[in-house]
Amino acid sequence: MNDQSATFTTNELITAYLARQIEDDDLAFVGVGTNGRAFTLAVGIPLAAVRLAQMRHAPGACVYWGNLLEPDLSEIPEKLTQDSLTHWQAAACPPDTGTKCDMLMRRAFDVCFNSAAQIDRFGNMNITAIGDYRQPKVRLVGCLAQPEHAAFVRRPYIVVDLDKRTFVEEVDFITSVGHYKGGSSRTETGLSEGGPRLVVTNKAVFDFAPGSKAMRLVSLHPGVTREEVLDLMGFVPEVSEDLGETPAPDAEELRLIRHDIDPNHILLRV
């Protein structure tokens, strides 16, 4: 632990880091999902990151959330019950989810945030089943739109906690195809250019190495060691020659997150 680690939480670090990845006028897809830590990773951090980007350097950045296009992030509902979502004001509420699916297929989304139960060296993910597909050890939720995020969104960011059970050599079921088997194998399957951009965890950040397209450690969060990271992974990632420290949030970012964006600890709760 260095001196800074006490001054911000890991969730705040990740939020600020992801916010800096958002460019002006980006359209970001955020899921509606689940509970507890999974909610923080899939919904809370992404919403906070886009709002922070809006307030700092990307006023034109927007989200598509549930089936609301450009909900007003300056007034995130305090209680995420169905009714508060229904009455959350937005620029548009298309007639059904098919509109979002069409936008995905025509590559109208710049950014998405995804989490998974398993992820492999090439960013392929599994949210469907652990073990044998036909009689699994753990049946998970299915697919939702994760396959289309990985297939069509220009810059997918994976937000997941580092864990040996999550970072596996081979996922049990490929729900969404990242860089497939590395190299040019992704486009050889018939998919468009793309694939996950970064994997942002609670310990470190990874990208995918040019050429091999294998996951590559690019920065360690303040106070985290390379060994600690490798110990939490089921495969050995590439390591960037420029391996550095994940930049810490600045005072202004922390102030905005704490006082404006998430004063009631709804988004970054756990």
Place this chain on the structure above:
Amino acid sequence: MNDQSATFTTNELITAYLARQIEDDDLAFVGVGTNGRAFTLAVGIPLAAVRLAQMRHAPGACVYWGNLLEPDLSEIPEKLTQDSLTHWQAAACPPDTGTKCDMLMRRAFDVCFNSAAQIDRFGNMNITAIGDYRQPKVRLVGCLAQPEHAAFVRRPYIVVDLDKRTFVEEVDFITSVGHYKGGSSRTETGLSEGGPRLVVTNKAVFDFAPGSKAMRLVSLHPGVTREEVLDLMGFVPEVSEDLGETPAPDAEELRLIRHDIDPNHILLRV
């Protein structure tokens, strides 16, 4: 001319005749089209016929008109300007015309009414171009949904005035495929079973002969002779062994048409 001919108009005769073809709970497609006589044939007579059927024997019969599903035929607007159509009350007004197209493709329509500039022996029709397609003698309106009516509606009725220029040996451009080249040729192209049921004209009614699927004269309107009909056609139709007289409207039908359905002569004007 027989005695009856003075007691009703040809439009009334056709309306009553078509009304009797409508079955309870039929969903009928009616176009929005054009002006003058073409309006009477494509819109006026069909709307009056369905309304008459509703009032007599088919209370569950409905129309899809423009993009209004089940507009209230008991209150047909007096003036068919855009605004009166917008405010015509209906059971549903789907978000765009794609909904109707999907209903056509999944064969949700029982009945449709069509008119054309040219029709041939097998009920193929042309509303696109007279003469050479690339540099036509007369450019017509295009296609609209006539091809899907002929392809998918269970019982298409063609409503058209008898004329040598209309009833031709071969249409210059097949906008919609009826019984194609006769026999089983329609389904051999890939189309579903079906094709036009009846051709109802100002002089006579035709069906399509089983087997050959060629147009067949089945009834002459009161006072019309077979020779008069054949003289108005560019091809020689088959003639039914049971060639009879088109049944005249009864007093009740005439009363309903004149007093309830079209008191202002909007539908059956010309």
Place this chain on the structure above:
Amino acid sequence: MKEKLTSLDTALAPIASGASVMFGGSLLRRQPNAAVRHLIARGVKDLTVLSWAGTTAIDMLAAAEAIRRYEGIYVGLFNYGLAPNFRRGVQSGRIEVRDFSETAMVARLRAAAQGLRFLPIRTLFGSDIAARNPEQIKTFACPFTGEPVQAVAAAETEFTIIHGYKGDKYGNVQWPVVRDTDDMDQPMAAAAKRLIVTVEKIVSHEEVKRQPSLTYIPGQWVEAIVEVPHGAHPVACDTIYDEDDAHMRDYVARCATAEGAAAYLDEFARSVADHEAYLDKIGAAHLASLDVSGGAQ
């Protein structure tokens, strides 16, 4: 127009064991839970079940061991976690699953609505969703470019059950102007062969026809419509009532074991005479506490 207003009994009577049924709603909204409880009470089994994001409706059917095969994009309990009974059913091998991603499921619904055997997508290359389901997802060559495209088979079920806001006796179902639409209820209705709709309230046809653009399910597509107030309980019908958090927590707790789940169904589906008795059991005061209709415009 044809009158289609009937009782839950009559509307659901044609659905027998072995049928294929699509269920509407998404996540904690408009799951047709009253209809599902009725099917469970009747002992219907061996269903092929399709859904969009399925929660309580699918999990209760799984608890009743009524599902033989499931096809859809998601089964879980949203912010209440995984679907305990569905998990048990799949993990035991009792429920066979074919997973579809959202664009795949949308294409399947639209194909059925368009009378087509399939529609193409380009989403699932390399995925195990496609690899494990060659009978419903097939790669073919684009007729224009020769590039690979994937055909997904139309979603054709014998029955479709949707819970809606309000409707008339002819089956025309309308939504409020401000509403949640994170679902596929309308495309499902268009894709349906035999469509049964439960609604919160039956209103007059005169009310419906004043604003025809609010009709998202035309009566023409409907076989039967039934008035079932609180028909989505314990989940929400947005703008009318919110999800029942206490009931959901109780559901999850009791469904920790198969025995607990069976006891839940005995209590809330099998031993109650009908939906009215169910509502009495939940209690008017408790239902009133879920009311959000004041917030609707």
Place this chain on the structure above:
Amino acid sequence: MKEKLTSLDTALAPIASGASVMFGGSLLRRQPNAAVRHLIARGVKDLTVLSWAGTTAIDMLAAAEAIRRYEGIYVGLFNYGLAPNFRRGVQSGRIEVRDFSETAMVARLRAAAQGLRFLPIRTLFGSDIAARNPEQIKTFACPFTGEPVQAVAAAETEFTIIHGYKGDKYGNVQWPVVRDTDDMDQPMAAAAKRLIVTVEKIVSHEEVKRQPSLTYIPGQWVEAIVEVPHGAHPVACDTIYDEDDAHMRDYVARCATAEGAAAYLDEFARSVADHEAYLDKIGAAHLASLDVSGGAQ
């Protein structure tokens, strides 16, 4: 959100001769006539034009000899008869046409909206629509059944112009609850690469976001939005003003000859400084006589 509110000049500036442009509206509703008059005044030529049921917008462009190729379902003047200038253009061989039926055009728009090269239909077997257009309509075998299916090519144009009811400065365009929808404006918007929307009125974003389900064109899809009151004149913008019967009759009469049509365009498109001058020319009293906004709910 990005501000997209601009002038007709700026919005239409990127459209040069030789461009491909899709025009919204249908029959006598919401034809983007003000935008068309502007393009004509600028002397843009050689366009590839796509439309749903095109009337005045397409016929004025034809009168200006600005169309090289047309693709769509209909060009006419609805209850005012055939489209005189379009007829002349096609009959002289100046305008090349590819006809599409409604399901074909819907499939083309949806394909573009879905990033697909094509979508399948089963409508046009045996028709000359398909026989005369092998480059955009191709038969292939259903990957499941082997039965023939027809692929229709996506409708991809460089620009799309739609006239709508009201919108905000971010490009969110809303329709009224009661409206006419006999058109394909929303699918066209979804299919657009560069979408220019003219609206009757710019309203606040606050007004828009109170009823987000009325937004049929999200600002995300829009490149430029322009306030152009009476932008569809002489046709209707339903719930706001009705079609101008006197002007339509005059148009048809003058367009009996190519010279008359040219004189019409000189008077109403080329010699007026801008849309405001056009409205002045039509006259406030006459415009007021077309007003139907009292009838809208």
